Amino acid sequence: MTDALLTGLSLALTPENLLYAVVGVLLGTAVGVLPGIGPAMTVALLLPVTYNVEPSAALILFAGIYYGGMYGGSTTSILLNTPGESSSVITALEGNKMAKAGRAAQALATAAIGSFVAGTIGTILLVALAPTVAEWVVVLGAPSYFALMVLALVAVTTVLGSSRLRGFIALALGLTIGLVGTATGQARLTFGNPLLADGIDIVVVAVAIFAVGEALWVAAHLRRRPLEIIPVGRPWMDRADWRRSWKPWLRGTAFGFPFGALPAGGAEMPTFLSYVTERRLAGKHRDEFGKGAIEGVAGPEAANNASAAGTLVPLLAIGLPTTATAAVILAAMQGYGLQPGPQLFEAEPELVWTLLASLFVANTLLLVINLPLAPLWARLLRIPRPYLYAGILFFAVLGAYSVNFQWFDVALLALFGALGFAMRRFGLPVLPLIVGVILGPRLEEQLGQALQLSGGDVAALWSEPVAVVVYVVIAALLLGPLVLRLIPGRQGPERLADQVDELEEEVRR
């Protein structure tokens, strides 16, 4: 494995790949800082480059954007106090207080160095785990894969977000979009239009939902008074800050990675847990919580980045996306005809190891580039909003148009953009829809394969032990809250979003 990683490293350090990594982390940080755009949207907008760039180069670029976006998000939440990505909501609690107290430089520094520490440990764990998981997964048959995909769909729908009903609505809409086309040999939901025969391109759906929907939503509610941005110098920390930061970094990593690696991953839960833990363990600094405690920035930021590394385990080893960005990266891999999972490690070892090695490179680049550049990134927050959102719409239309160079795709973009707007208006989560579009067709394929082997006997679906275990987990996810509510004296588990709200009020009191 070390040999493979060293080979990967030598390939990742070729000038061309290094350039893609640099572009990726710069772009990722920029979009992480910029309001309104996140890494998922950016990767979606850049999907057209996959038509003409080597798979390894494109994946290095996307991985750089993913890691960079996590860095950039912390800058916004510390300096602006209106976090865009849900994963940096917690960082804003203490980070913005620190900035207001004149400690913005220390907040940015502990976020950046903590992200580096967490990203590096997370990537080491990824390198150690992903091949093992892939080897373990290779023996699984279609029934287990089918069960795992159902688990991924149920998990992203029920665990995250504030309303299960809305999660399932988004999921059903995504699966419906995934039906369109002639994959089964017959035209489904194509309205007799030959342009829909190949299905709706995921580039168009992703760009429309992420970019156009967001631009329309913001345009309809654009903040008229400018936001208060706290000026910042070069990030630095003194000895006391280091002493207070290093344990939260490690604990945050320990929370973030496992949650990222689970099918219901995401960064919300681990950042929340990390914050609560740090507050409990703060000892004599406990009073500072709510007024700008550095532990409250160090822990959640580390958790955030470790979870990003964690999400790559199920993505690479099984082919299951658990975050929006991972879902779009999966779409890019499918565009190349690459099937993530054990086959990928067998068939494309060079690609996999180059990607893994480039994650270390990207992580180091982020630290080297971002510590000195922080004041520059902060200036991005002042970009005039009309230009920002006009630019987003411009690149969204270009991205959709470049799929086939037909006006029809741009029309679809506008249609799904309207859907994206409606989803934001009605509080429908975006992730279940995107995952539904991507996994829906594969779900049908695996079900077909599983039943084909058994000659149509449905019992084949639970013929593998792994599948049975997964179905038990799914049942627990679906029924758990209902059962808990039936126990007298209990209200059932609180939604994470409510807990975060409560925490915010408690801290800001």
Next chain:
Amino acid sequence: MSGVEQTAPAGVDRAQYGLAAVLAVIGVWTVVDSAGLGPGFSDQVVQPAAFGYVIGSSLVVLAVLLAVATARGDRAEGEAGEDVDLGQGTDWRTLAGLAGVLVATIALLDWLGWAIVGALLFAGTATVLGNRHWVRNLLIGAVMSVGSWYGFYVGLGIPIPAGVLDGVL
């Protein structure tokens, strides 16, 4: 989040009935479409219509559940963001302007080509969004659209159809 509840008028979120209706229509349509499919190939164990039936009927059920929840006072929580101020109502004028620019883009794209339409798209949306320096907007848009045209052509080796500028670019 908590600020929305204070400013939003109390009562039933009527627009959610509209969403439920749309979901029901999509669901019913999916079921009807699936019913119109022929039998699958002999080796196809999962019939092409099967997934359509399941997803379509789920949509209908979810639509009913949403309508019930709405009647019981469930309200949607609009998505927050850095540039989003949920304190004020929806700015329909800006939305209509953006929709107009997008429709014009779709209508003109094949005829005028990306280099021209892209510039108009950027200038149009920037102007609608509140930047009134339309000459400067047009210039920036032109630089971006021509730049992206050459970026695709030189960088990726993909010629974007040039429309009326065919031969000029």
